[in-house]
Amino acid sequence: MCPDCYDYTGAVLFNATAPELWRRFTITLRRSLARQAGLTNKALAAQVRISFAKVAEYQRRGVVHFHAIIRLDGPAGPTAAPPAWATVALLTASIGQAAQAVHLQTPAVPGLPAPTLAWAERLTRSPSPAPGN
DSSP states (O other): OOTSSOHHHOOOOOOHHHHHHHHHHHHHHHHHHHHHOOOOOHHHHHHHHHEEEEEEOTTTSSSSEEEEEEEEBBBTTTTOOOOTOOOHHHHHHHHHHHHHHHHHEEOOTTTTTOEEOOOOSOOOOOOOOOOOO
């Protein structure tokens, strides 16, 4: 890699703070979904369960990369269908909104400005079948 071109400090800071960025994303996703559904956070939690499966892998350039499956289930979990209002379109819109909203100010590094980290803008949507199908 080009030491003059590659942001080594940014890569180290991103890797170090990626778990916090993910945590903030999951919180923001719940809030975004509730807001878009016209519910309070408590009412949302009573009607749907948001499930996450996440894998982190290192890219060749040394930066962690996440793959996540995010699904909505009924309040009892994966064996229960979500309510009719909990559509793929609503979940996708909420994921996009949460990903754009989450930012993380990293700790200051002597002699360098403290960068603000955020998610990249790549989202792939693939609906899964309803329980029992």
